[in-house]
Amino acid sequence: MSLNRLDNKQLTAFIPGTxxxxxxxxxxxxxxxxxxxxxxxxxMHNRILAPMNTTVKEVNVKxxxxxxxxxxxxxxx
Amino acid sequence: MPLNDKxxxxxxxxxxxxxxxxxxxxxxxxAMGKLTARERIIALLDEDSFNEYDMFVEHEARxxxxxxxxxxxxxxxxxxxxxxxxxxxxxxxxxxxxxxSLGFMHARKITKMMDYALRMRIPLIGINDSGGARxxxxxxxxxxxxxxxxxxxxxxxxxxxxxxILGPCAGGAVYSPALTDFxxxxxxxxxxFITGPEVIKSVLGEEISQEDLGGxxxxxxxxxxxxxxxxxxxxxxxxxxxxxxxxxxxxxxxxRSFEPKEPKSTYxxxxxVPGDPKQPYDxxxxxxxxxxxxxxxxxHELWAGNIVIGFGRLNGETVGxxxxxxxVMAGVLDVDSSDKAARFIRYCNxxxxxxxxxxxxxxYLPGIDQEHAGVIxxxxxxxxxxxxxxxxxxxVILRKAYGGGYIAMSSRHLRADFVFAxxxxxxxVMGPEGAANIIFRKxxxxxxxxxxxxxxxxxxxxxxFANPYVAAAKGxxxxxxxxxxxxxxxxxxxxxxxxxxxxRPFKKHGIPPF
Numbered sequence: 001m002s003l004n005r006l007d008n009k010q011l012t013a014f015i016p017g018t019x020x021x022x023x024x025x026x027x028x029x030x031x032x033x034x035x036x037x038x039x040x041x042x043x044m045h046n047r048i049l050a051p052m053n054t055t056v057k058e059v060n061v062k063x064x065x066x067x068x069x070x071x072x073x074x075x076x077x
Numbered sequence: 078m079p080l081n082d083k084x085x086x087x088x089x090x091x092x093x094x095x096x097x098x099x100x101x102x103x104x105x106x107x108a109m110g111k112l113t114a115r116e117r118i119i120a121l122l123d124e125d126s127f128n129e130y131d132m133f134v135e136h137e138a139r140x141x142x143x144x145x146x147x148x149x150x151x152x153x154x155x156x157x158x159x160x161x162x163x164x165x166x167x168x169x170x171x172x173x174x175x176x177x178s179l180g181f182m183h184a185r186k187i188t189k190m191m192d193y194a195l196r197m198r199i200p201l202i203g204i205n206d207s208g209g210a211r212x213x214x215x216x217x218x219x220x221x222x223x224x225x226x227x228x229x230x231x232x233x234x235x236x237x238x239x240x241x242i243l244g245p246c247a248g249g250a251v252y253s254p255a256l257t258d259f260x261x262x263x264x265x266x267x268x269x270f271i272t273g274p275e276v277i278k279s280v281l282g283e284e285i286s287q288e289d290l291g292g293x294x295x296x297x298x299x300x301x302x303x304x305x306x307x308x309x310x311x312x313x314x315x316x317x318x319x320x321x322x323x324x325x326x327x328x329x330x331x332x333r334s335f336e337p338k339e340p341k342s343t344y345x346x347x348x349x350v351p352g353d354p355k356q357p358y359d360x361x362x363x364x365x366x367x368x369x370x371x372x373x374x375x376x377h378e379l380w381a382g383n384i385v386i387g388f389g390r391l392n393g394e395t396v397g398x399x400x401x402x403x404x405v406m407a408g409v410l411d412v413d414s415s416d417k418a419a420r421f422i423r424y425c426n427x428x429x430x431x432x433x434x435x436x437x438x439x440x441y442l443p444g445i446d447q448e449h450a451g452v453i454x455x456x457x458x459x460x461x462x463x464x465x466x467x468x469x470x471x472x473v474i475l476r477k478a479y480g481g482g483y484i485a486m487s488s489r490h491l492r493a494d495f496v497f498a499x500x501x502x503x504x505x506v507m508g509p510e511g512a513a514n515i516i517f518r519k520x521x522x523x524x525x526x527x528x529x530x531x532x533x534x535x536x537x538x539x540x541x542f543a544n545p546y547v548a549a550a551k552g553x554x555x556x557x558x559x560x561x562x563x564x565x566x567x568x569x570x571x572x573x574x575x576x577x578x579x580x581r582p583f584k585k586h587g588i589p590p591f
Binding site: 014015040041042043044045046047069 | 354355356357403404406407408409439440442443444477508
C-alpha cells in the first residue's frame, strides 16, 4: 500500500475553483517554493507551490478553466 | 567491612547498572541510529544536573524463566534534573534492557516519578522506547499502563507533560503520550500505532510498513498526534529545551520572563499583508513582526497548516498565538485546524498564558467530506475553547472575517477582552459575491444585463459592508488601528489585563464536544 497522503508529487485542488494562472510547462525545472499554478477558490488566489526541486511531468490545467475538488492539476517528477 | 570497602561496593554496583543491557544490546541500539536512554537524558538536561533514583530496583517476576534474570533498573531510568535551570522530572525507557518492556516494577518507577512531578509541581518528561507490555508479567503490565494513564489525566492542566517518542511506542503504550500536552517525534526513529503491521495483515490482509503506518512523518503531518518533528534526536532535544523556556513549571506560576526585545527590522508589518484580499501571504511573518526578537516558536508546524499556533513573547512574557494562514487552503477552518487550535487554546488557558488571535479567513471549508467528518462538532471545539478561556484574550482582525469564522476566531461575542481591526478588515455576515447574489437576487434576475447588475450590486455591498466600521459602530471591535500600532496596542492590552478577573459559575467541569 502506498501512502498517497505523504506523496506530494501530485498537486490537487483542495476545493473547486478557477485556474487564474499557469506558470510552468511540461519538462520545466522548478525550485522548491516556486509558484506552479494559481487557483481562485475560497475568496483567495491560492498559490500552488513546488514542494521540492524537481521537473514538471504533467500540466493538466489551462488559465480560465474550472477544476473540481481533488483534480490533479500538476504532476511532478 | 570498613567504610571504604562499602563505598567501593556501591561504586561496583552502580557501574554494573550503568552497563544497561550490556555491550551487545548497546551496540545494537547504536546500529539503529539511536542514543541509549542514559545518553538521551544527559544530552537533554543541563550538564551534571541529572540525579538518578531507583537504580537498584529489581523485577519480581518468577514465571516463564524470569526468576533470577537480571534486568538493570528494570528497563527504565528515572530521576530529576534541570533544563536552563528549570527543574524537571524525567523517565527514559531503556530499550537495551529487555527491549524497554514494561513490567510491574518498571511501571512503578515511572509512576513514582509522575507522583513526584505532581507533588513538586514541576514538568514531567517521558522518553518512550519500548517493545510494549512485558508478556511474562501478564496483567501486572496492563495494571502498570493503567496507573500511568490515570496519573497523566490527574496531572493534566497542573504540570506540563511532555512525551518524546524515540523508538517503538505501540499498543496501549501510545495512550500515555496521547494524554500528555506535547509529543515529539524523530524521523525514522519514532513509531506509534495501536495495532502494528502484523496484526493489520492477519486481520485485514493489508500490508504496510511500520514507517508508513505510524512513523514520525505520519504523526507530524497526517494524524496530528505529534506536535514537533525533527530529523535527529539532538535536534529534538533542542526543541524540547526551547519549549521549556516558553511554559511555566505549573498552573500556579507564570512562565519565565525574558529581557524585552523589539522585533527585527526585517519584518515590516505594513508590507506583509497585501491590500487585495485575494492575495495570500505568510501570517507567521505578521507574528514575527509583532513578537520580541521576531522569535516565534511554532507548534504543529506540519499539520493543519491552514491555522498557525505557537508561542512568542511580548515585552518578555509568553503569549500563545493563533492565526489563520491565508497561504494554506486560503486559511479556512476545517476539522483538523479547529481541533488543533482548540487544544492549544485550552493549554494556554490552563497555564495562564494570554492568547493573541490574528484573523484573516474566508470561513469554514465547504464539502461533503468535511460535513461527514463532523466539522460541526470539531468546529464547536474552537468556539468552546475560546468561550471557556479566561486568560487575557486579544484579537486583531487583519483582513477577512466572515460569517461563522468571524464569530469563532475569538470575537467580542466569545468574550475577547480586546478586539482590534486593521483598516483593510472586512467584517460581514458573508463575502460580497455571495451576499449580493442573495440580497439582490430579484434585481439581478430581472435586470436587462444580469452580470452587469450583479457586478454593480457586489460593489455596492463591498462599499457598504466590507470594512471594519460597521462592526466598530456597534462596539464589536474596540478600535481600528494602523498595522504599525499593533505591537504597541498588544503590549498595552497585556499591561491593562494583568489583574483580569473572569469569574464563572461553579461547575465540576464543562462538557466540550470531544
